[in-house]
Amino acid sequence: MKLVPAQIMFISLILIGLMLTGGWGYIEFSVYGTEEIILEDDLNKIKDKFLEINAVNVNFDEVKQKYEEELVNFDSLKYVVATRDNFVEILQLIKVLAEKNEVEIMGIAPEMEDSFPAIKSILETTGKHIERYPIHCRIKGDFLKIGAFLESLETIPSALNIGKIKMNTMLEKDGRISSDLVLFSYIYLEEIKGK
Secondary structure, eight states, rough: OOOOOOHHHHHHHHHHHHHHHHHHHHHIIIHHHHHHHHHHHHHHHHHHHHHHHHHHHHHHHHHHHHHHTHHHHHHHGTSBBBOOOOOOHHHHHHHHHHHTTTEEEEEEEEOOOSSSGGGGGSSSSSSSEEEEEEEEEEEEHHHHHHHHHHHHHHOOOSOOOEEEEEEEOOOOTSOEEEEEEEEEEEEEEOOTTTT
């Protein structure tokens, strides 16, 4: 049976239509479907992050409330944390301990600025808080004497932490080594709110 040109054209259009429909289905379901799954997964991750951020905001109020509840016990810190008045005594005690352990203090530089996050501005009922002041020291001595000095710093009754230690491993001409320290001193403060 011989096909006439009109029939060939009709069959060709049907085949082209089927091929276009198949191509559209492949792109829609395979390509765009995969992209849609990826985008949906990214969207779910973003939603999870927002939920996490909202949870942090909710928890912050709980932390703040807990912080204010614990302020009764906070008063006991007066006995182990220095006040501003005896901060100078801590600096002098560091010098005394250095002399006792035969360590030379090349420089000592306290920063009189609180390095803790400023939670005190958020508190509504009290101005009691602790501030942390870094004290930068450069010392020189022999390795064992520096070790003894660092150990004696930990025995100071007031709260004083050794934050960072950077030791030079090369001996200097006099046979000693130099070391840079960052100490943290904690200061207990009671401030009247609104002043």
